[in-house]
Amino acid sequence: MKLFRKRDQRFERKLYDYDQPHDLAELLLEAGFTAETPESLMIADTAEVARALRRPALPAGVRLDVVTSSEGVEKVDALPTSRPILERVGFSCVATTPPVIWSPA
Secondary structure, rough: HHHHHHHHHOOOOOOOOOOOOOHHHHHHHHOOOEEOOEEEEEOOOOOHHHHHOOOOOOOOOOOOOOOHHHHHOOOOOOOOOOHHHHHOOEEEHHHHHHHHOOOOO
């Protein structure tokens, strides 16, 4: 935090359910962080997702983008509203993360 205080810069810390110590979230909140909406870390077998997306119509809320370079790959966090959609096409949740944000005073 010293670095970010010195820079007067906001930053986000992802918390995972396996982080230690077990009360890390409480400690960070006590240190001035604010909690954000929980997200899910999800993985999928690409062949299974491809099969699911070959259906005539994509599930509501799903968009299929063709990625042809590393610039097209972006990190995606599954909010509670998108998690069921991703699960329908083959994703599995492996961890949850309630992000916390620290902002300069």
